[in-house]
Amino acid sequence: MARSSIEKRESLHFYKYLCQKIGSEKVVKTRRLICVISDIGQGEKMMTSGSKGEGLDLNGSDFDAMIIDPNFKVYQSESEVQDDCFAIPLIMNTEEAQPCFTQLWCLNHNIQTIPNVLEKHHRGYVLSGELFKLCYKNFSDVKIPALYSGKIHGPCISDKNDTLDIAWCLKCDKWIYQAEPWISRPRTTWPPHEIISKVISSGVLMVPIGCKGSINEHLEWRISFSVAEKFLIFSFSHTQLLCYAMLKILLKEIIEKHEDLKGLLCSYFLKTLMFWILEETDQYQWRPDNIIPCFMACLQRLLYCVKYSILSHYFISDNNLFYLRFNTNNEGLLTTILTNLYKQGINCFLSSETLHDFQSQSYETTESLINRSLQQIMPTFCAIRTNGRTDRVLRLLYNFLHVSMTALSRVLFLFQISEACTLVPEITQYSFSLGNKHNYSRYKHDLSHLVIGSHSDAVSGLLKLASFFYVHKNYEASLNMIRYTLQKCTSEKIYTTFFRNKNTFNPIQKHVLNLMKHEKLHTIMKSLIIHPCGFEVDSSIIPQELQQDVARTHNVFHTLPFAHFLSLLCYYHLNDISSCRQSLQRLKYVQWILSDCGTIIFEPESLNTIIFCGIGYQLIGETYIARHTFRVAAKLDKLNSTSAASRLFSLTS
Template sequence: MEGMTREKHESLKFYNYLCQKIGSEEVVRIRRLALVIYDIGLKNTITSGSKGEGLDLKGSDIDVMYIDRYFEVYESETEKIVLDSHRLPFVMNTDETQPCYTQLYLITHHQNKKLIFNVSGGLLNVLEMSHLRYVLSSEQYKQYCMSVYCRFKSPKQVHGPCISGGNGEHDFAWCLKCDTWICQAKPWVGRPRTAWPSPELISKIISCGVLFVPIGCKGSINQNIEWRISFSVAENFLIFSFSHTQLLCYAILKILLKELVEKHQDLKGLLCSYFIKTLMFWILEETDLYVWRPDNIIPCFMACLKRLLYCVRYSILSHYFIPENNLFLLRFNTNNKEKIITILSNFYGQGINCFASSETLQDYQNYSDESTESLISRNIRFVQQIMPTFYTIRRMLGADQILRLLYNFLHSSRTGTSRLLFALQIAEASMVVADIYLYPNRSGNKHYYFSYIHVLSHLTIGLNMDALSGLLKLASFLYVHKNYEASLNMIAYILQKCTDEKFDMSFIYQERIVILIQKRVLNLMKKEKLETIMKSLIIHSCYFEQNSSIIPQELQLDVSGMRNVFLPLPFAHFLNFLCYYHLHDISSCKQSLQRLEQVQQRLSHCSTEVFIPDTLNTVICCGIARQLIGDTFIARKDFKVAAALDEYNITSAASRLFNLI
């Protein structure tokens, strides 16, 4: 009995430790809700990956799947097919494919049509002829998507059906959708199971249909025209149904894989997170729910590790929805299989002590559950854990059509946390609306006044987004409308708020920059709500949409092709400079330029890898200011520095340098 009590105590201690290191139930719920709101806003978007699951582990990424609504997929031509002149219908053909794969044939009614996309570099045909019918080529389709993506971004790599973003934190995949649950997966619905997933969850999952991603079965002679059947929506629902103990077990299995197994370079990529996810689904379906308790988390983890070891040893891991597909078939050779078995066996022998060599969980032995975490410490950790998720969403958001939808969801939200998240996203959306607003081509003060008030009202709502960026865009709006004195007053207030205790989200992923929480913040966290903390302490970079109507004319070139981002403090000094320049206050103008260049010098000591184009835009602002006051020699020097660092030519530096020659 004493031994059992000791084991339960150790499990509870480990559970509490994991809540602090990986995230509490509350933190996970907020991370998920933030990304769900993002999906709601953009429509036809599904966010998954570790961050989409509510985890923010080292190396976590976001997988974003865009549903291409130009295509409709049906399981057979006997279904009721909705013909739409704007969409092409395809039918599945699995006669010549492995389980979990299909070909997509253009439905007979549309055989006389040939789908052509006009892309830079020529015409790309995404249809091929097979068995006297048009089939949608997964390879050609992916190439088309890459060409579209690369117009705006420069991907680091392409792997499988995905394109990795420039910083490696996002994987983008375009996919097609079938609105019905396909026959291959129908046995899953009535499969014998204990209690998970529930009948209600199963009904919800099958109502969402399935997706198709552009990747064929490796080794197939028809690989280029095959599509993999994806259950990403269903998998998200399943993971969201995990208890927190189950989610933590899932998380530490991923940590074991990424931080321990993949230390061996020859094993890197051999096992992947999707295998861990599949393993968890099978285990949960076969076990009783009461086993998954916080005071039993260590035995649960050990059982999962033992199951993984079994699957590797016998090279069998069935796909969760279509078991005929063995994910481990031909996955290993003799050497790497024996090596993985040896490593996993050693981990199993060590128990949770195996994490002593893990970067994330290495300090567990120093953790004491006797000291109660203070409310202040909890709030600090809470903000630190959820802000990367908000930062990620903010960098990806850019659609004004979400505003009404978000407003409706705000008023139907049941919890204070969800209302806060929707309110923050409404503030963000309002900023976008103000940014992209096109003034009517009409003369007269009346039309100008209504347009001015319309934009001003949205900017006012946007002030709730964070501590500074909303104010900065309002100051920029005032400058654009030549209200220089009002803009200067606003900037003075902004510069007063640029204090050290703020969470500057521009540097959230720069590991060597540590966020220092000073006494004022601690006092604030003692008495203020999360909403107040986020509005008072968080600083976002200042984003301007393509062809923004509220960015200074001097920076219009920088938003002519795409949205752009400026660091808040240097942008404030640059705006200050511009106001004084137009007021012909040369002395104040030079002081503002001096402060701008001092900020730039401090930024130059940071690695530029994370900050392109953010810090490069600061260098460009310095060059523009020098050019305006007639110092073309230094202006040319600034533009030359920025152009040299602009690897993908995504800033205006090269263009401005050319115009100065």
């Protein structure tokens, strides 16, 4: 067999392997759609970014989002400021900053409006990037539970575990002068004209971080092309996207294992490298049967850029991203490592965590491919959670009716709409002084939303409906709903908390998935997936007994113990103490089984289950056992994130 035929066969085999490990074209499309639909629900203020926004879900990938501050609007000159602009206008000054950076000057009549984030400079008042971040860090602690006690990380506010990065940024609607040469510079066939048009119309963002080493670093803002870059990434062929993913894996799982090289390169450099390569090469080369030579060409280009310390910014080429990036020691070490990796060819991945088994991996059966696809989609689906505003539901519904063109997008829209509907009733505050007629109307309004929301998964939507009935003292209806949901909590169900660690499916789940392999995605997810039962801050549909658990932050409960706890509460209010005790015993058994098997991996959910037991003992008058139970939970609650300590205090004071 000719060598070229062998190389094509090896490339094709490796391409199929990568599709299984990193994601097939359909899986990537689904991930992107999930993020896009979620962003639509937020209006024009939020954009999912980072690997997940690009359609990848690699080891160590965190969730990145950019939120545009609507209180400001950036302009390139004072003459562009619109008279009817409600936002505070800021004027770019790039003359005193390095390429890709700018200062933002505030017009004099707005100085008193935002004094806490301004600094006096020799030409007037400048919006300080550092003060802006500090302001939003304090705001995040109060408004976004996940960022409580977080930290500033570059231009972002990050959570304690570095799994969530939020960048508050500003928007300039027009394409900036410095990037105008990008529009008409010579290129082959990529990016196509329609993508260039989209890029230009997207404008640019300003993120609060200055040029390292600049005397005005704390006052500067980096010009970000994140929206444009997302358009470009989405235009990649699947072969190109896989090569990009392989570079990221090489960086995170091989190069950065060397402590001296950690943080020296970043994903943004790899993205920029890919943009330049694609602009300069023939698109026909990027075929599945040529993926290994394509990747090796990317690695060779990276080696060249490091060796000669040159990597031009893709949109503003005057900015060399590698200028003064390396010293003699780390440049030499990095060059040596990249040279050795290049000599190994595709075997360089033998030491990576994600792709180490490519030589021994055989083609998988249809069953395992279905399982893997669902596993690859679910982490992204579960990371994008809605909030409970009514306007979000309306926005999602409008786009579902007018924009959704494919069957897949309609399925994902329906799931997002269903979940959003479950949250709408939580913001309802009943005022009985308005009269029975008004309250009955609100009751029907909330009930209808919860019925729609019951289609968001197999169980949690139904349990929120049962909780709603309980809050309205319709205990029999609540018990009927609970009995129905408990019948659905069977061993083939897939709890989404598992996907935090990307566990594999058990044999029963694999068997059921295989039986359902010809069903539509909507049917599979509606039948098998169970989300945690989450409640927003001060939710109006959570039992009064749990109000202090949502007084400060959103809270989530494992569905099975929550169902038994809700059953206990219903029997207690019906004065059926015998059934109440039976529910408590079932709750204890479930808590023991789940903890013993190690399946509750999200600590607050596990602690909440112990707290349920304590509340149950307290209700039936067994105060000593209740006190002991709360003490156990409080001891396990290292971060004081639950109500265990306060409940224990109330019983001992």
